[in-house]
Amino acid sequence: GKISGNAGDFKYKFVFATDGPWDLQKFLNPECQRKKIPRPRYYDMWANIRYHFAEFHHSRRGNINKMLGHYRLEFQGNAHSGLDDSKNIARIAIELAREGCKLDINDGIRFKSRYPRPRGGR
Numbered sequence: 001g002k003i004s005g006n007a008g009d010f011k012y013k014f015v016f017a018t019d020g021p022w023d024l025q026k027f028l029n030p031e032c033q034r035k036k037i038p039r040p041r042y043y044d045m046w047a048n049i050r051y052h053f054a055e056f057h058h059s060r061r062g063n064i065n066k067m068l069g070h071y072r073l074e075f076q077g078n079a080h081s082g083l084d085d086s087k088n089i090a091r092i093a094i095e096l097a098r099e100g101c102k103l104d105i106n107d108g109i110r111f112k113s114r115y116p117r118p119r120g121g122r
Helices: 022-035 048-055 062-070 082-098
Strands: 016-018 045-048
Touching: 016 022, 016 048, 016 082, 022 082, 048 062, 048 082, 062 082
Parallel strands: 016 045
Antiparallel strands: none
């Protein structure tokens, strides 16, 4: 099976779910380059949960706490801990999927997102 979306065919059966491009694009990529570690192609595209949430709920993009709050959930663990952030992003993704949101690839490195990036940061 393939995951498809605006990114075209993607030969892997999984995709990373993120709360924005920062970890994969701004941190993982330079770290792999610095350590001369090959970075597989599957790190180039991801499902940006922040974008999916905003589009599905016709709202402005918000952070993890705002999205969790929409579902009356509280952040579990320590903020900015990679593992805890990931678990909370997964909880949001599960809620979106339950509501019928199609969580496809919608962001990535050298990927033309259907969501314009705001000027001046996030």
